[in-house]
Amino acid sequence: xxxxxxxxxxxxxxxxxxxxxxxxxxxxxxxxxxxxxxxxxxxxxxxxxxxxxxxxxxxxxxxxxxxxxxxxxxxxxxxxxxxxxxxxxxxxxxxxxxxxxxxxxxxxxxxxxxxxxxxxxxxxxxxxxxxxxxxxxxxxxxxxxxxxxxxxxxxxxxxxxxxxxxxxxxxxxxxxxxxxxxxxxxxxxxxxxxxxxxxxxxxxxxxxxxxxxxxxxxxxxxxxxxxxxxxxxxxxxxxxxxxxxxxxxxxxxxxxxxxxxxxxxxxxxxxxxxxxxxxxxxxxxxxxxxxxxxxxxxxxxxxxxxxxxxxxxxxxxxxxxxxxxxxxxxxxxxxxxxxxxxxxxxxxxxxxxxxxxxxxxxxxxxxxxxxxxxxxx
Numbered sequence: 001x002x003x004x005x006x007x008x009x010x011x012x013x014x015x016x017x018x019x020x021x022x023x024x025x026x027x028x029x030x031x032x033x034x035x036x037x038x039x040x041x042x043x044x045x046x047x048x049x050x051x052x053x054x055x056x057x058x059x060x061x062x063x064x065x066x067x068x069x070x071x072x073x074x075x076x077x078x079x080x081x082x083x084x085x086x087x088x089x090x091x092x093x094x095x096x097x098x099x100x101x102x103x104x105x106x107x108x109x110x111x112x113x114x115x116x117x118x119x120x121x122x123x124x125x126x127x128x129x130x131x132x133x134x135x136x137x138x139x140x141x142x143x144x145x146x147x148x149x150x151x152x153x154x155x156x157x158x159x160x161x162x163x164x165x166x167x168x169x170x171x172x173x174x175x176x177x178x179x180x181x182x183x184x185x186x187x188x189x190x191x192x193x194x195x196x197x198x199x200x201x202x203x204x205x206x207x208x209x210x211x212x213x214x215x216x217x218x219x220x221x222x223x224x225x226x227x228x229x230x231x232x233x234x235x236x237x238x239x240x241x242x243x244x245x246x247x248x249x250x251x252x253x254x255x256x257x258x259x260x261x262x263x264x265x266x267x268x269x270x271x272x273x274x275x276x277x278x279x280x281x282x283x284x285x286x287x288x289x290x291x292x293x294x295x296x297x298x299x300x301x302x303x304x305x306x307x308x309x310x311x312x313x314x315x316x317x318x319x320x321x322x323x324x325x326x327x328x329x330x331x332x333x334x335x336x337x338x339x340x341x342x343x344x345x346x347x348x349x350x351x352x353x354x355x356x357x358x359x360x361x362x363x364x365x366x367x368x369x370x371x372x373x374x375x376x377x
Contacts, residue, residue, distance in 0.1 A: 044375075044376075047376065048322065048375070051147065051148065051150075051322050052322075054147040055143050055144070055147040055148045055322075057147075058142065058143035058146060058147045059143045061143075062139040062140055062142060062143050065135065065139040123214070126195075126213065126216075126218045126224070126228070127210075127213030127214060127218075128193075128195070128213070128214065128215075128216045129214040129215075130193065132214045132215065133193055133214070133215050133216055134187075134193075137211075137214070137215040138183070138184055138187055138188075141180045141181070141183070141184050142184060142188075144177070144180070144181070144320075145180075145181050145184040145185070145188075148320070148322050149181060149281060149285075149320075149322065149323060149324065149325040150324055150325065150377070151181055151184075151185060151281075151325040151326070151327055152324075152325065152326045152327070152377070153185045153189045153327050153328075153329075154326065154327070154328040154329070155328050155329035155330060155331075156185070156186075156189035156190045156329060157190075158275055158329040158330060158331055158332055159186055159189075159190035159192060159234060159275060159329055160192075160234065160273065160275075160332070161190070161191070161192075162232070163232050163272075164228075164229040164230070164231075164232050164233060164234070164235075164270060164271075164272040164273075165234045165235070165272055165273050165274075165275055165332065166225075166229060166234075166235050166236075166237065166263065166266070166267045166270075166272050166273070166274050166275065167182070167186070167194070167234065167235070167236040167237070167275045167277050167329070168236075168237055168238075168239060168263055168274055168275070168276055168277060168356050168360070169182060169236065169237075169238055169276075169277035169278070169279060169360070170238070170240065170244060170253075170255055170277075170278060170279055170360055170364065171238035171239075171240040171241065171244035171245050172240075172244055172245060172247065172252065172253075172279075172282050172283045173245065173282035173283060173285050173286060173320075174245065174246060174285070174286035174288055174305050174307070175245075175285075175286065175320075176202075176238075176245060177282065177285065177320060178238075178279045178282040179196055179198075179236070179238065181279070181282075181325065181327065182194065182236060182277065182279070182327060183196065183215075183216075183236075185327050186234060186236075190234075192234045193216055193233075193234070194216065194234055194235075194236050195216045195217070195218065195228050195233045195234065195235045195236070196212075196215075196216060196217040196218070196235075196236050197217070197218065197219070197220035197221075197224070197225055197235060197236065197237045197238075198212055198217040198218065198219065198220055199220060199241065199242065200219065200220075201301070201302070202217065203217070203218075203219050220237065222262055222265070222266050225237070225263070225266045226266050226269055226270050229266065229267070229270035229272040230270050235272075236277075237263045239258040239259055239263055240255065240256040240257070240258065241259075242302040242303070243256040243257065244256045245302075246288065246291070246302055246303040246305065247288070248288050248289070248290075249283070249284075249287040249288050249289055252283035252284070253280070253283055253364050253365070253368060255357060255360060255361050255364075258353055258356075258357050260349075261349040261350060261352070261353035263353075264343075264349045264352045264353050264356070265343040265344075265349055266343070267335050268335050268338060268340065268342045268343035268348070268349070268352075269340050269343045271335060271336040271340065272335065272336075273332035273333060273334050273335060273336075274332065274333040274335065274352070274356055275329050275330060275331075275332050275333075276329075276330035276333070276356050276359040276360045276363070277327065277328070277329050277330070277360070278326075278327075278328045278330070278360050278363035278364045278367065279325065279326070279327050280325065280326040280327075280328075280364060280367045280368060280371065281323045281324055281325030281326060281374075282323075282325065284321060284323045284374050285320035285321050285323055286305065286307045286309075286310070286320060286321070287307055287308055287321075288305045288306070288307055289306055289307060289308065290305075290306035291303045291304055291305050291306055292304040292306065321375075322375060323374050323375055324371070324373070324374070324375060324376055324377035326367050326371070326377075328363055328367060330359050330360075330363060333352065333355065333356065333359075335352070
């Protein structure tokens with residue numbers, strides 16, 4: 001059997017860099033990469049690297065803001081500074097494996113904030129601490145908003161600059177990160193503090209409950225919602241609830257049932273406008289392909305998801321995919337002209353509920369149609 005033949009007319013090592021030769025298996029010229037040409041895969045990998053780098057830099061800066069904002073001593077804030085140093089080390093070495101430990105660190109920071117905040121700032125009757133909301137809570141989420149999900153906000157002018165308003169949005173993504181991103185969008189683009197109507201679970205857990213109340217959330221009940229609206233706040237509700245948040249990936253961007261329209265009755269009673277909100281990008285951050293139903297029942301949680309990365313990758317599976325988000329606030333649906341008695345008319349409630357749901361669904365389809373890539377928009 002004959003061995004391979006070599007072209008001795010070429011200098012040892014093949015053609016000079018940049019000259020290249022045609023690869024018989026493709027149209028690419030061997031050596032052309034050294035001139036700076038890249039494949040689509042190379043470009044995507046480079047862009048993802050930039051996203052991670054910008055995100056980690058923003059996390060470091062946000063942790064620094066939190067340290068400055070909290071009125072506690074240096075010993076108490078040691079874990080926060082340690083997390084910031086960890087992010088610095090990741091940026092310097094490029095070793096993203098340490099991200100697995102960052103999840104636990106952030107959890108510890110959450111407990112620290114919940115237990116060590118001095119309470120030297122005013123809180124309202126629902127437990128909302130404006131200083132905590134603006135100087136601690138929002139800076140923690142901005143790195144995700146600005147650098148990980150790179151959220152595009154459309155129609156921020158439709159959020160009332162003053163007075164009451166009820167934002168009604170689709171809900172998805174396994175974890176309620178869409179609620180956090182909407183909170184940042186309303187504050188940074190409309191100048192309002194968003195008051196969230198949260199599920200029972202979020203308001204009963206030992207760590208999340210005090211944090212949620214300080215950040216502006218309250219229990220999702222008609223009485224609290226009406227009092228907030230009558231006081232002139234912008235309130236947000238997600239009528240799909242856990243049905244939307246935990247739906248399978250195959251049902252993405254298909255709105256679930258909106259219940260009996262209780263949010264419409266509340267807006268009618270308060271005479272507040274309803275602002276439909278459509279979020280694109282949240283459905284893909286944790287693609288849910290299954291769930292551990294028996295274990296979820298045992299733990300008393302609505303669902304325990306299975307995704308392509310969780311539980312297979314352990315704590316790393318908790319890192320959301322860096323999808324490109326769009327949050328669009330639609331034109332307000334006025335209710336004040338209908339009068340407070342309209343909330344007791346089931347036909348009016350049903351008609352407005354259907355109008356809100358249809359507006360959100362159509363906006364989702366429109367923004368999906370104009371989206372070129374899940375990750376790059």
